[in-house]
Amino acid sequence: MTSIDDIMPRLKNLEVELDKSVLKNAELLKLTAEQSSQIDELKKKFDGKSTNQTTDGDFTTKTWFWTSDVVRSTFIQYFKEKREHTFWRACPLLPPGGDQTLLFVNSGMVQYKPIFVGKRPQNHPFETMKRAANSQKCIRAGGKHNDL
Numbered sequence: 001m002t003s004i005d006d007i008m009p010r011l012k013n014l015e016v017e018l019d020k021s022v023l024k025n026a027e028l029l030k031l032t033a034e035q036s037s038q039i040d041e042l043k044k045k046f047d048g049k050s051t052n053q054t055t056d057g058d059f060t061t062k063t064w065f066w067t068s069d070v071v072r073s074t075f076i077q078y079f080k081e082k083r084e085h086t087f088w089r090a091c092p093l094l095p096p097g098g099d100q101t102l103l104f105v106n107s108g109m110v111q112y113k114p115i116f117v118g119k120r121p122q123n124h125p126f127e128t129m130k131r132a133a134n135s136q137k138c139i140r141a142g143g144k145h146n147d148l
Contacts, residue, residue, distance in 0.1 A: 108136030
C-alpha cells in the first residue's frame with residue numbers, strides 16, 4: 001500500500017507542473033489576442049475580394065487556429081470577465097491533503113468538497129466566492145460512460 005510519504009513528493013511535482021501550465025496558459029492568452037488582431041486585420045484586408053463571401057454574422061476566422069490550450073484559457077477568461085466567476089485552481093490528479101476517500105481526481109469538483117460536506121474552514125475564500133471557473137484534468141478510459 002502506498003503511504004502518504006510516498007504520495008506527497010509526487011503531489012508536489014504535480015503542483016509545480018500545474019503552476020507551469022497556468023503560466024503557459026497566460027502566455028497563450030496573450031498570443032491568442034495578438035493572433036486574433038492579426039487575423040482581424042487580414043480579414044478586413046481581404047473582405048470583399050472574393051465572389052463567395054460568407055454573410056454569417058457569427059462566423060469568425062479566429063476559430064481556425066484554436067488549440068486545446070487556447071480553448072481552455074478562453075473558457076476561463078470568458079467566465080472570469082463576462083460572468084464574474086473567480087478562477088479557482090484545479091486539483092492535481094492525486095487527491096490533495098491525503099484525502100483517503102479518493103483514489104484520484106476524476107472531476108473538477110474535488111477542490112469544492114469542503115463546501116459539499118459542510119466542512120468549509122472559517123475565513124476561507126470559499127466564504128465569499130459565489131461562482132468559480134476552472135479546467136480540471138482527468139483520467140478517462142473506455143469512453144464517455146466509463147470515467148475513472
